[in-house]
Amino acid sequence: MPFPRDVQAKIDANRRNWDARTPIHVASRFYGIGTRDPLGWFAPFEWADLGELAGREVAHLQCHLGVETMAFAIRGARTTGLDFSANAVAEARRIAAEAGLPVEYVHADVHDAAAALGTGRFDVVYTGKGALCYLPDLRRWADVVLGLLKPGGLLYIAEFHPLLTSLGPSPAPGDTPDLLLRHDYLEGRGAIEHDGTHTYTDGPPLASDPVNYEWAHGLGEVVTSLVAAGFRVDRLTESELLPWPRWPRMVRTDSGWWALPDDEPRIPLLYGLRAIKEG
Secondary structure, eight states: OOOOHHHHHHHHHHHHHHHHHHHHHHHOTTTOTTTSOGGGGSOHHHHHHHOOOTTOEEEEESOTTOTTHHHHHHTTOEEEEEESOHHHHHHHHHHHHHHTOOEEEEEOOGGGHHHHHOTTOEEEEEEESSOGGGOSOHHHHHHHHHHHEEEEEEEEEEEEOHHHHHHOSSOOTTOOSSOOOOSOSSSOSOOEEEEOSSOSSSSOOOSSOOEEEEOOOOHHHHHHHHHHHTEEEEEEEEESOBSSOSSTTOEEOTTSOEEOOTTSOOOOOEEEEEEEEOO
């Protein structure tokens, strides 16, 4: 069933925005294409939650440049990435080929993933780190993911915590050092329009299509949508870690990721959620 016209227009605007972001991201120090280890994009607890991946079919939804997608191939999985940005998919294919990694990348909207990738195909579906906020309807998305998985298959979400999203996942102009709520934590008030003239990485402003839209999704909504679709949630980890220093005062941990210093409140900035398709 198609989305309402106004919602589809926002999805289309997001696709154009990510097409425009792609060349900036490829050249950015943030992504460090060709120099940063793909395994370094994963929090320490993710690998324990995911388990053995060698020989398994893994899909990474909303994969952008595929910097995380490649890590699954390094771990021995038969790996497929999917993204709605044609520019990003083209770059992901090039990057993986230059790294000598056998990753298949598919250009499709995540809501069409079952038709694009096939149903009942995957042992693991992975997504996150800035993906769920671009989904207008989590229950519809959960149904799509359920269809992609084999019985007993695993969905893993490693996503920025909605508390971080409420604080603002990237610095705003004139940002103060204080932890101040700027956006909704809870869902229900529709899409939020953002001026994405400057993306979250280093680099120049976008040459076109700066407007993008995000939907708030509280942690309760995420869990409830998965359970309603037929998943069994068996693990939820809330973490103080981030893969980059959101605030200048963050300190690097032994894992290589970043956390607020000990004299700051301990708050969740990222979560890892594992859910199983029963059957």
